[in-house]
Amino acid sequence: MVAVRPISDDDSETIEQIDEDIAVTRSQMNFICPITQMEMRRPVRNKVCGHSYEEEAIVEIIQSRKQKKKKVRCPKMGCSYDDVKRSDLVPDEALKRVIDSQNK
Numbered sequence: 001m002v003a004v005r006p007i008s009d010d011d012s013e014t015i016e017q018i019d020e021d022i023a024v025t026r027s028q029m030n031f032i033c034p035i036t037q038m039e040m041r042r043p044v045r046n047k048v049c050g051h052s053y054e055e056e057a058i059v060e061i062i063q064s065r066k067q068k069k070k071k072v073r074c075p076k077m078g079c080s081y082d083d084v085k086r087s088d089l090v091p092d093e094a095l096k097r098v099i100d101s102q103n104k
């Protein structure tokens with residue numbers, strides 16, 4: 001007879017705890033600008049690929065690349081969109097609201 005240890009409450013609690021941590025990390029990641037690596041204050045969303053950046057940071061990149069007559073690649077890691085234009089960017093009101101509410 002093999003003594004099978006019943007699944008304890010402790011184990012399931014541990015799993016729940018991990019899930020929560022991942023969820024928190026994920027939601028925080030969405031607030032981080034892929035350019036500045038800091039929490040966004042004025043997020044803008046790229047209509048084309050759906051990624052968000054800090055407005056100031058992406059506009060600066062677009063302007064400096066434009067002067068060199070070069071296209072702007074989406075700074076989000078893993079994104080292959082390589083023609084980011086100022087007109088692609090829309091204020092990400094939903095994200096801004098979440099960030100603001102987190103900072104209260």
Ligand SMILES: [Zn+2]
Nearest residue numbers: 049051074079
């Ligand atoms: Zn993108």
